[in-house]
Amino acid sequence: MSKKTSLGHNPLAYSLKSHASFDFIRSIQNDSNSSVAEPEVKKMVASYYLEEPVIRQIRTIAKEEKESFSAIANSFLKQALKNKRELE
Incomplete structure (x- = not known):
């Protein structure tokens, strides 16, 4: 039996850095909506016994x-x- 050479290519054999393009990923750093966004509020877990x-x-x-x-x-x-504060 003869050995056949691979007809494919090895993607790890060369670097794609110079050819890589990430244009499909939206940039969030230059978003104009980021200045309008509200600051993130810290949240905590609370457990209460409420009526069914x-x-x-x-x-x-x-x-x-x-x-x-x-x-x-x-x-x-x-x-x-808010309603309670307004009544006071």
């Missing part, structure tokens, strides 16, 4: 709005705190 009907309502609303449970609960708590 309240939890069911939060889950229902979260599913309707396609949001996470914590996002809905967070927005409700923010609104409640």
